[in-house]
Amino acid sequence: MQAISELFLPDSKLAKTLPGFAPRAAQTEMAAAVARALDGKQQLVVEAETGTGKTYAYLVPVLMNDGKAIISTGTKNLQEQLFHRDLPALRDAIAPKKVVALLKGRSNYLCLHRMKQATAHSGELNKTVQSQLVDVRRWAQRTDDGDIGSLSLLQEDAEVLPQVTSTADNCLGRDCPDYEDCYVVKARKRALEADLVVVNHHLFFADMVLKDVGFGELIPEAAAVIFDEAHQLPDIASQYFGESVSSRQLQELAHELKVLYLTELKDLKQLDKAADKLLAGLRDWRLVFPADAQKGNWRQYSQQPKVQDAAAQVTEQLEFLQEVIKSSLGRHQDLDQAYDRCVQGVSKWQQLQATDRTGFSFWFETTVRQVTLHQTPLRVADKFGGYLRESNMSWIFTSATLAVGDDFSHFTGQLGLEQAATLSLPSPFDFAGQALLCMPRYLPQPHERSMQDALLDLITQVLDANRNGGTFVLFTSHRMLQSIAVTLSAVIDRPLFVQGTTSKRELLNEFIAAGNGVLLGTSSFWEGVDVRGDALRCVIIDKLPFASPDDPLLQARVEDCKLRGVDAFAQVQLPQAVITLKQGAGRLIRDAQDKGVLFICDQRLVSKGYGGLFLSSLPAMPRTRSVPLALQFLRDLDQHNSIESAAEKLVTEESRV
Template identity: 60%
Template sequence: MSEVTAVFAPEGALSKALPGFQPRPAQQQMAAAITQLQKAGEQLVVEAETGTGKTFAYLAPALLQSGKVILSTGTRNLQEQLFHRDLPQLRAALAPRKVAALLKGRSNYLCLNRMEQVIRYPGEVDSEILAQLQIIRDWANRTKTGDLGEIAELAEDSPALPRVTSTIDNCLGRECPQYEDCYLVKARKEALEADIVVVNHHLFCADLVLKDTGFGELIPAADLIVFDEAHQLPDIASQYFSETVSTRMIVDLCKDLQLLYRTEVRDARPLSQIADQLERSARDLRLTFAVDPERGNWRDALATEQTGVAVQRLADMLQRALDICRNLLGRSKELDQCYERLDLIHKRWQLLQNTQVTGYSYWYETTPRHLSVHRTPLSVAEPFGRQLEAQEARWVFTSATLTVNGSFTFFNQRLGLGLTPAKLHTLVLDSPFDFQKQALLCLPRYLPEPNSRDMSQALVQLVEEVVAANHGGTFVLFTSHRMLQLVAKALRNDTDRLVLVQGTSSKRELLNQFVAAENAILLGTSSFWEGVDVRGDALRCVIIDKLPFSSPDEPLLQARVEDCRLKGEDPFAAIQIPQAVIAMKQGAGRLVRDVNDRGVLIICDNRMVTKQYGQTFIASLPPMQRTRSLAKALEFLRNVE
């Protein structure tokens, strides 16, 4: 027995150190597979279904091996859970001398220089932002890490936070007067010296692409890189291989230019004037789009006269701002940096107007106040695969949902894995749960078609019948906010149970209320389909309104579909079905989280039965009992102890 598999044995280190630890064969198998990666560039892709214990399975070899390890998670919440809960448990048992560090993106750390500037020159801000800035200032006197997540009084989307954090564009680096005290610099120094660094996919991809100062030194030094929740990686990587310009980016730059005019270059009146004109041009461009937030095809938007004129006016203002800033170079380090930011935005804006270049999706997205325009590669396989080949590291990609009908092809192709086939290894680890006894899959008869006008009322009736039979909690997962709101409105009037609706509070607060109630109804969309771990009576039934196909008018999907057709392939089979299957597996995975869990999964979409591709979905789900009778599903719920 190898050293790493021995720690999972009945009398091994983990059984002795962790109360209630139960050895799992799948855990040992995954840990052994990671240990067997010997050569730089080798890749291991592991689908470890719920209950296999994949976190401990990669942490053990990470702690026992020599050399640096990078662990990347899907979200900041999972990153903190791994660093503060799981990693300390195993480190104490296996390698207490190993040093671990938590590293987040720069927007998570207080920038002392920008805080000082905004407090001294707050500009035109309302009383709410001023109050939030005071909270940050008070906290700044106490914090040791500068991690803004420590401030419980502020929401994650607080408008004060961007004012006291830096971006890669406006950070002064070593030229900053606060460089020696910089929290980001300190965090990166700790990461450089640590044996194990816990990051998230957004940070990893951002620094991989941007070669951001500091973290870029970590990647070549890592001997082992592990991606948990790896199914999220292709979409996250797409964001960071994109070229983007947003009106928010331009407005923020203009505010910095106005601050420089008021403080360091007071004689440069043209600087203030062009900053005002540039900001107005950015805001005018946003006004050429509908008031309500939307996504759309940038090529189509450019073709409209009103938007086309506004786009050209913004380009002219960017050029004029560049000319004015160029004449002021050398008078201020901050101004020199603003010039570089302006030059980058100008070049990207020119790029985004040349929509004839193929191989990319050109799309836009609006919020109530801003517009962002993107040029996204249709595939990140080539650039991401090239980066993997260039790094002297061993790679592990793991998640509970990576295969479609037993195959890794869709996931591997999206990331460019296996460019050297001899270096690619795959492993599927089945869940230890007895799904035949623990769970029932119900595909109810007689429901309306998914897009029928009658579907919302049918869903309300079904949920009410389920709740009447279910003494535990119920998740209702939707593919659209519109359907969620229709069902939520009806349920609030028709049931005495606690009804929790996504958007009315934070995700964490909603889940805390749901678990505490033990018989509540929670209605959620995409963010509740994954990363949610509720055990026991608190969750006994998961209802999914329909198959989670991406919206056909989603610009990036449209571009990928068109590209797939040009290659002579079937985009529905090659792209849309695999994406939906992985999303469905994530949603279904909320039901059974423990060996003692029992419950019912109800999928309210006739296409699971009437369409041939429905079999692909069913084959990818856990091997539960199946029925088309809602009455049998309700009886199963009534008998759950």
């Protein structure tokens, strides 16, 4: 324990070798707590607010510990940042002999077999995909690890990527002719041999529930698992403990069978016919759903006669395809593998049609062309908590947002962490001097029609005051975002960045480069975004982020609470909204030198009794209801006036709310 604390002293090895390293009391406290949990094979939950330095606080004890460890992050971007930026210098400084590895899901790696297949059948691809395939083949000649993320010529959603990567469904495994050169196999071999493996939450749970064959042997070998951005875990765990089936999966199967008929099994005309029937049935299936992309309650929607008829047609076509494939088993390895996928597809499809089972939410989501059916368990605490209790491992959960007020029970209860110690560490930033929270007076209620015009008026006032700084406007709905974007683009004279117009990473880079840009974003920009300095001086949140009452998973959880005699608002809706608001508010102050204003445009913060719970969960910054005072705060930043003078005005001109 003493050795861990000594590494965080002003004259320590870390201070001497890592640029910009400075001792922080909260960081040292967290590192000591993590070290105790590792030594005692314990569960630990740590809320470490922005600026605590939680990454080093768990990396240092892990690197100093003898056992194998897995670190799981919330996103692939954070995973790469941790592996490429944070880990190398730290490992070199304190544990140079430790072997570290980065492991992503299989769809992030080039599949040599599928690339060769796509090349052989390139004449059947459209011009865009053909051009992208040329770029992939050139890159394939020089890549060492096959990580698609390093293929910078292509966008993240390039059409060619499904053609040159594999999934758990279509991977041939050891039967693949390119198995010995497989990049996924090589990456997993490196992970098995490493002392420290960096994964992401989706990959971790895919392994945990054995959905991704071949990776399941990694977790049992670990002595410790550390979850960063752990607030995401309950929802992700629910996805992986459930089931889903998409029309896209079934369409890909049918298309691959048609290619197999055209190239390898030309005498199997019945195979081509069965695949065409399934494709036609899936097109009809999409037409019984609304044209716009949306989510809905599948248990209710499935009761419509037209939906039942379309589903019955797909069932019949799937079973017909299964029989056709079965009659020719043994003729080709790709056909044999397709049979297994077809059997699984039939099973899942039939399971998702039986919506009378309790304990699950049945819901659907659509895109322009696809429909996905989901069966999601309402509670994962028993399964996940039981898994932890049976393991002889240390489990560390950390995030800037885990508690509601000072209470961790919402998070620990969702995951069944009955034996976890908890620790709350406040931010070292001077929020009282660096930031201001404004809750504007006289705004309409969030549901009122006039709210959009009022919000637009506030945004334009803010932009006029924040001339030389950047502004985030965070929305709880895409509809409001798009409406504001259309009007705002016609009335402002500075760079406007709208979520969805390009990739998140590119949008963020362009926003930072602009210096005084305006970024409109929804859920994906409420967390995992780090913009420092004048590039982000103001964050505007349109309303409290309660989940949509139409969300089918929320509806099912609310109904489950009613059946158990529990207050669904207090137990489900309110805690999740508090944690989400903390994430959004956390975008503003990311550094000890950052200064800015947070606007929350929702009267319920002061008019409803639960508003106090939201406010008590936010950093302790001065509060005002006066928009002119908040705008003057921003102007003072532009004029390089002292932040103290702005704070003094608040004290003298208006009492704190």
